[in-house]
Amino acid sequence: MRVLHIITGLGAGGAEQQLRLMLRHLPVHCDVVTLTNPGAVARGIRSDGTRVLHLGMGGNRDLSALPRLVTAIRFGRYDLVHTHLYRACVFGRVAARMAGVEAVLATEHSLGATCIEGRPLTPGTRALYLATERLGSSTVAVSATVADRLRAWGVPRHRIELIPNGIEARHFRFDPAARAAARAMLDFPDQAFVAGGVGRLVPGKRFDILLRAVAELPGARLLLVGEGPERAALEQLAVRLGAEERVRLLGERGGAVEWSADRSTDIPGLLAAMDVFVSPSAEESFGLAVLEALAAGLPVLHVTCPAIDELPAGEVPGARRIGLGVRALTAALADVLREYERAGPRRLPAPAAVARYDIARSAELLTGLYERTAAACGRAGLDAFHRPYHHAPAVSRPKR
Numbered sequence: 024m025r026v027l028h029i030i031t032g033l034g035a036g037g038a039e040q041q042l043r044l045m046l047r048h049l050p051v052h053c054d055v056v057t058l059t060n061p062g063a064v065a066r067g068i069r070s071d072g073t074r075v076l077h078l079g080m081g082g083n084r085d086l087s088a089l090p091r092l093v094t095a096i097r098f099g100r101y102d103l104v105h106t107h108l109y110r111a112c113v114f115g116r117v118a119a120r121m122a123g124v125e126a127v128l129a130t131e132h133s134l135g136a137t138c139i140e141g142r143p144l145t146p147g148t149r150a151l152y153l154a155t156e157r158l159g160s161s162t163v164a165v166s167a168t169v170a171d172r173l174r175a176w177g178v179p180r181h182r183i184e185l186i187p188n189g190i191e192a193r194h195f196r197f198d199p200a201a202r203a204a205a206r207a208m209l210d211f212p213d214q215a216f217v218a219g220g221v222g223r224l225v226p227g228k229r230f231d232i233l234l235r236a237v238a239e240l241p242g243a244r245l246l247l248v249g250e251g252p253e254r255a256a257l258e259q260l261a262v263r264l265g266a267e268e269r270v271r272l273l274g275e276r277g278g279a280v281e282w283s284a285d286r287s288t289d290i291p292g293l294l295a296a297m298d299v300f301v302s303p304s305a306e307e308s309f310g311l312a313v314l315e316a317l318a319a320g321l322p323v324l325h326v327t328c329p330a331i332d333e334l335p336a337g338e339v340p341g342a343r344r345i346g347l348g349v350r351a352l353t354a355a356l357a358d359v360l361r362e363y364e365r366a367g368p369r370r371l372p373a374p375a376a377v378a379r380y381d382i383a384r385s386a387e388l389l390t391g392l393y394e395r396t397a398a399a400c401g402r403a404g405l406d407a408f409h410r411p412y413h414h415a416p417a418v419s420r421p422k423r
Contacts, residue, residue, distance in 0.1 A: 106127070321341070
């Protein structure tokens, strides 16, 4: 079976990293088209051995991208098209049908209650989404929360498949040597209490709330890993609060699928340098960063995290749900700080929830969905997964 993944962009982000990790575990031949921004994740996917085509789309209204995408699908002779993120879902579903591909799936990574991929939801956004959703075979929700939101939008229940995101937990196991190396790199004392967060520096992540809470606790440091348009504002806020010497903003680092020889600079190593992980975002579709922190043995404070909130009460004892404001987060951090001062650094056993969200299991569920979708559309059946693969002509961008 030949599968084409279409995604809006391949810069650093949760959906982008999840696609790269999933590609490593799918037992089918896959290629990738990115409509825009062939960034760090595109380079990583290519280094893993998967072809990536940059379509060079100029913006949401660049309709010239549509025939180029149709051509790419036809040249690749794909059995199934799988789209990711809003713009790719809209254009990809239309292009797949124009190219004659009937088996079309979409994964909904980022649908919130009031926004999608950080952008406010509008009636027009919803109408276009629903109109093109009907062109697909089904839509994959990464959490039950997202599945509920899709149903509330008007996507029929029978067209929604629940396949959660996944991680490779073994890569996040706590390493004392990585902790020491990361703290030396950060110039944080060995016994300093470090709160941390990982994610794009955008307003929806609410890292300003975390910074304000840490500033209220003189014995605490803050480590933020990620890049985004809010970086300058966060740096200025740290100065205004007199906490700039206790705050480190590191920018992008190797994420859930890439690890460096210097463990002090990748996500697992930086998680090792933390003493508590904080997710202050009020709206999440899954919560991959929280799951990675739990795999690293960190206590977690979170406002919302579907991956954890949808589990039975008490299944993740290391995670504590907190309120929205600075006061609630400051009080929760103060509790963790007091425990740290009493008992010193601690690492918790990874909860059973971590194993529940193993990437191999997610890939197995997705592979089964590919098979059912292809069979229902009259395309390749189970034996297609095992036939030798013969290279199709190279996909190239037509001249404009």
